[in-house]
Amino acid sequence: MISHVLPTYNRAPIAFERGEGTWAIATDGTRYLDLGAGIAVNSLGHANPDLVSALTEQAGRIWHVSNLYNIPQQEQLADLLVEHTFADTAFITNSGTEAAELAIKMVRKYWSEQGDPDRYEILTFEGAFHGRSTGAIAAAGSEKMVKGFGPLMPGFRQLPWGDMEALKAAISDRTAAVMLEPVQGEGGIRPLPDADLRLIRGLCDQTGALLVLDEVQSGMGRTGRLFAHEWAGITPDIMMVAKGIGGGFPLGAVVATEKAASGMAAGTHGSTYGGNPLACAVGVRVMQIIAQPEFLAGVNRKGALLRQKLEGLIAAHPGVFEAVRGQGLMLGLKCKVAPADLVNAGYAEHLLTVGAADNTVRLLPPLNISDEEIAEAVARLDRAAGRLDG
Template identity: 50%
Template sequence: MKGFDEIRETSGKVFFPTYNRYAAAMERGEGAYLFDTEGKRYLDFLSGIGVMNLGHAHPEIAEAICEQAKGLVHVSNLYFMPPQTELADQLVRHSSLDRVFFCNSGAEANEAAIKLARKYARETYGDNRFEIITLEDSFHGRTLATVSATGQEKVKKGFAPLLDGFTHVPAGDFGVLERAVSERTCAIMMEPILGEGGAVVLPNRYLRDVRHLCSDRDIVLIMDEIQVGMGRTGKLFAHQWAEIEPDVMTLAKALGGGLPLGAMLAKEKYAETLGAGSHGSTFGGNPVACRAGLVVMKHVTDETFLGLVLEMGDLIRARFNEMAARFGFIEEVRGRGLIVGIKLSVPCKEMVAKAFERGLLINCTQESVLRMLPPLIISEKEVEEMFKILEDIFEEV
């Protein structure tokens, strides 16, 4: 096994410089912990950015992957695959949607949703109905279409000309959104909780108003559940807190239990727009990834499991709210379930670096929001470990 210095040196020669990596090469994981090549242990409060909802090296996922890999790894979507069909059936049964399209990532799922909305509108209303409204500070992916949809200029920089037909409005302001709608609007696309945008929870009333607007105007409502779906908020999907039904929903991250797997779900009315040959994916719905996804679904549809997610999330936010009285730079505690955002009055990049040095993995969004996405299997003892590290760091500010 190569040592870290050799790994870093080789990586610097062979990779595109697209990532600012921390000084660790992760070798293995176990539950809520990661271990690097030097033997150092880290408490993972990021879960691979919302991917490892059941924790690292989950025995059921490992067993399912190994068993499937011994039989069939890949065949292509020219044929039916039992694990793929079973997972799609589970997603339909546990959602308000009717059809599933599998892909490999969140960006691909959102790309598919954009194509679906525009194709439906074009076939139903003609060529001039193509605009999609998204939110400022949103994040929908890194492809050209999803960069165009994303409401953050830093993501768009250097990639002009972007795709036409995207309008960004402030998150949570229904009046502004309503005024932005025109005869050219084909879809409204949003995350029920803005993850990269700072763990901002959209109010239930706002989501209901958007749902009514879309229903009245036959505008496709797309819910991007890529970061906050699959049990992260204490419900299977975050939009369920508002008791609404989207027309289209996108999933990825935690869906595959650590393997690349994304999905677009849609109501029958819209799904029938994408006929044979209109969209596709070579690897989408890979049987190994789908077997892992079935294990994930087993756990995140369990009400007792989801209750524990809520319990741990409430505990974490309550503690941070208590800490706000001691640390004046804590401005707001955000989130729902186990997506947690701590809005600070100071930049938090240095805090994240200190946490890494002390064996805690978190990250910084919007320059001053500490974001946490711990595994949904996190224990109270591990929560206490996180607070001990962070309180020491806060004392140094």
């Protein structure tokens, strides 16, 4: 018989009842050191006092009014997103998938309003993950996500990841946009080199194509800058944000330049829950904390510390690990064993990690993890790897 919860997940046999910072406590009282952070979502850890305070204070006032009315908390969050990014405007969503859908719509509406509705092809890269909606899976195009869900939304062409020659051959003055993750998350923590990002920006400028960046996983301080594209010194036209922006509360956004958003007039898009006071109150507090230069400097320092320790771990277990890659606190261990084996060995050491493609295990801890917790995490990874040696 089918379970009451639709069985679309292969879940680990663990359930958590509470959390404290970098620790998640299971229903049997076992404490797990959390290097997954809900897949890069709990950016400030579990039960962060600042976020709890922001949420409960707002919960005692008003929860939901809908976008029929002005929402001051939404306007405050949009102001912060514009202040700290390239963008001129923001639309608040509930998730990264919703952000991806709006980004696609925004691109197509832009060209329609320019009098060229047939200019709708969006170039994407193999290994990408933009969500699970029909539009998002069509954009990514992987067999794992699209099989059985056809016919797919037309207008996407996938190119080999990191192949700039293929991009040069594909892009033209008929290309609507190029859409990509600066660092592929689900694809295995694969950063696109800064030089490639600058080349892509230049190709978009030459052809008039819009540049859409998916920073759902790599954004909100995860790589040591507020958004990963900042390392390359470029700006997109449209950007998707989610995961860490809510610190665990469902929240996302699309931010864009005035030009890219010029087609999105009243009635072209909407959301019942998007931008509700509860989510935005939390998002405002997250932005106020993470956008601070000293906080981001701390992420860079801790990312370097973790990476240094991981290099030693790789040297100690050459039969288990191949390399470490990524930036800041968005790191991946490329494995010689099945990623699921390392994840399961981690459970035995009361450590939470996240598998990914390209034989990679992701390490995505809360951005405020302590130095002592980093040392403890690597010690547990060492013991987990020891279970797999040989």
